[in-house]
Amino acid sequence: MSKFSFAPPELQVAFANKLNTFRPQYLQEALAATVQRLDIENLDSQLAEFVPKDDLSTLAAAGLRGELLFAVPCVLQDNPQLLAYYRLLLGYSQKQFYGGASGFGVGHFKSMEEKGRIGTAASNDLQDICQALCASGSLMLRGMKELDLKVSKSGLEDLSLLTLGPQLRGGANNVRGLLGISNVFEVIEDIVGHARLSDEDDDKTRITIKSATGRSVLIRFAADPDIVVQEEVSPGRYINAVAIEVKAGTDASNIHNRIGEAEKSHQKARKDGYAECWTVVNVGGLDMAKVRAESPSTNHFFTLAGLMSKEGDDYENFRSRLLSAVSIAAKPSIED
Template sequence: MIPSPELQIEFSVALAEIRQLMLQEALKETVRKLDIPSLDRELAANVPGHSLTQLASHGIRGEMLFPVPLVLTANPRLIGYYRLLYGYSQKEFYTTATGAGRFISMETKGILRSALSPDIETLCKEMCEAGAQLLTGIAGKAVTIALLDDLTLLTLGPQLRGGANVRRGTAGIIQVFNVIKELVQDHIEASGPRFIRVRNAAGRQVRIEFAADPDIVIREEMRADSFRNIVAIEVKGGTDFSNIHNRIGEAEKSHQKARGAGYVECWTIVNVDRIDMTMAARESPTSNRFYRISSLVAASGAEFDEFRDLVTAMIGIAGTTS
């Protein structure tokens, strides 16, 4: 069965928002409010004359390809437009090596800190040099507004996909967290978006928490600020079967750290139903158990029953039967 195009639907929503924030639509709206003679003076001061002439021969204004302080000060997010147009990912552009790392809040928050205002002209000059190289490289083709838009989208696509993968991973963690919450519901003393606190049969407090690495941990409090690390859970929420080996490898690295931190059990939960459990055990020998998100969310079947029984046993509470 052909799957639902959920990712592309998400992309279309994100793209509509990004167009208004920092693509050509946002640039044109910003320029509409600027003093054009002042803008032209800054373009002449920062952009090689032959580049402006070349753009003009195609009926395109200079700011469509070249950033200047007047534009980026009026709308700091537009630094993202030029970054995308030149083909730089956020990871390679906002670094100390490029000198642009200090300016990342312009794109992400729309803020140009006053301390950086004196440096914005230097940034624009360096970006204009990159823009001139780009223009020279595509000079053999007809330079159009549509082509410039296409170039930004070519860079934006992987960025949106990467963000979607992160969100999908987070969604998987939340699903597993909610399954556990349902299993311990009758014993919860306190809970929040990222933690659950229960009291076990021995009268000790047990915490189920989101963590950075691994994703979910279960710890029993022995005394104030002293815990017994019980279960480390690594959740791989990606649905791409072809990438399952990489995900299992990532889980193994996480569980090796968890073992070093004293966790008794290490579980890996994946979002791929066709996983070969024998292969998974071979590629992540540190994982004690492997589960599928779909089986846990379904709350039925042998896989879910084992998960439920182990969670309640490890925490030390009375479990319920399905």
């Protein structure tokens, strides 16, 4: 038995599963399947039109076909999702490629990658984007030649994977964040669910309870902050009671950035009249003096692990404050 213990590589297993999905959609496997369906004479004609002869010769010398690096209209018309293949190969993130102010002005092509559909505007500009992609491909090939780097099929696939990695990790972080919010909501439901109005039993996004004052209290998912508690003072009119931000990332080196994000959300919540702002984090052992200085708008900090354990000081503090905020008694114990 080793004296060392590492966290389960769950993220890598998820990446492996996602990569298995991506290969026949966006990577060389997808390109090969598409080329098999095409008229090769037409494909070669377009490659000759869009790609400098010297570049095609360089690839041919390495035993590679031109479409492996260079995008031409007939390929993207047959399989629009292959736009992602060329984007990844050339090292452009989705934000850099499709973004508004920070992008290349090609946002109208995004549906090709995501939905496999070429809209009217994208269809009209298809030759232009192919020309631009081919120009970037030429620059990349020239740079590799200047550094005397070998051009190979596997090497080009590796370049695509280098771009795909951060994209997958970003997606995984988003999933982890949503899961963390759901976990906190489940803890809340366990604490106040006994007072939930019966006609909302099937709604998984909101909880309405009747407080001791006779008023309805709504607890629901929100965009920013993540979870809110609101008290209805008259039909359709609410007082904002509690705003809850959940930062479920486990990377301790990035926790202070996430605390800063929570602070921005809570500053907005304060302007919207929320009386209390709570932040849930998924990293333990924090310097609480430093964390409080980074988010002075946060009234109380809690840990996700503490809440999900449903015991201990962290959980009991959260539980008592939530019950006080919604003005209800705790659910009866089994002994009662």
